[in-house]
Amino acid sequence: MFSLATLLVVIAMAMTLIRAVRGPTPYDRILAVNVHGTMTVLLIALAGFLTDRPDFLDLSLAYALLNFVGTLAALKFFKHGHLGEEQ
Amino acid sequence: MERLHVIVLVILLIALAVTLVRLRSLLAIAILTGVYSLIMAVVYTLLDAVDVAFTEAVVGAGITLTLMLAAISLTTRRETKPGKRKGQRIVGAATAIVAGVALIYATTDMPGLGIQDAPIHRHVAPYYIETGPTETGVPNIVTASLASYRGFDTLGEVTVIFTAGISVMALLWRWGKDDR
Known part of the structure; x- marks a missing residue:
């Protein structure tokens, strides 16, 4: 379940990357x-x-x-x- | 499964790096470098180097784009075409390839990821784990290492952070000046 979600997020990352590169x-x-x-x-x-370590949540909050x-x-x-600049 | 994610992310990184080299608009390059850092931070997190990942995200995605934009606003928005001289390009390519091959060669010596009997786990770590609480009287092993075994190192780090804090204060605090 989490694995599938992660894969989908990675695919979404790739798609946003394409948009970022193409402008x-x-x-x-x-x-x-x-x-x-x-x-x-x-x-x-x-x-x-x-990976069974939900304490990564703090990390993602800081990234947000x-x-x-x-x-x-x-x-x-x-x-x-x-x-x-100086006015 | 986790390894697959890392592989996909590294492929994204390579694609992004190639694009970055080919782009000529400095604005686009500055923005895309932030993406590069974010992906790198995720890779570090997946490889369990959370502190490295956090530094990468703060420096790479947080402050670099801001500093780069400041630099671009003072200079120019487009990169000039690279030199047409063939020798120059060959020297550049050769330097990059040699450095890359040397780095890859260096990784062949490293112990595998997460292996238990890597040298770092066998050398002094067992001693600290065993005698740390009795020798230092600190029940938490991380605190024992930082404050006792590596006390001078920590003192140096604290000095650096203190100096940085004073510098920021000196820069932001307009002593006595009231010219707003």
Whole structure:
């Protein structure tokens, strides 16, 4: 059961990866990367149950917190063209 | 089954690495490097190196994209075409291949994943497990190793972290200046 779910998540990761590589606009890439990060969180949580160590859940929670740092930085960059300069 | 997942993820990694080499848009490269780090972190987690995985995720997916974007905003968005000189490219390819082959050769010496009588488990670990609680008086073996057997090492680490904290404070804290 968990094994099948993990496999499906890996396939979903591959699909988001294709979107991230093909683009064509940066927004496609950002979205794909964000979804990919979510898939990573899911995969680590599932891997924890797969190997009978549900304490991996903490790890995936921390990854979920990390996931949008890069996304926020990228979106700020696309909006302003820089990451905050001297006014 | 777990091994199959690792293999699939490594195939994804190789495909991604080839794409990264071929891409010319630095923005796309910066974004995709984050994906590379995330997949790498999952591989580390599946191989039971949770601490390495976490460092990879924090540095690779968390801060690198931000730093790369800052660098791109100060420089340029597109990579120039690589040099047309044939010698240059051959030297680059040769360096990469030699380094790769050397690394792969080095792994042939390593004990198998999770093998019980690997040198690291036979050398000093049994001694620490056996005499740790009585010798140090600390019931938790991890604490005993960190605070007693590796006390100086831990002191060094704490010094590094303390220095980093002071540096961040010095950078963020605008001493006495009120020019907002």
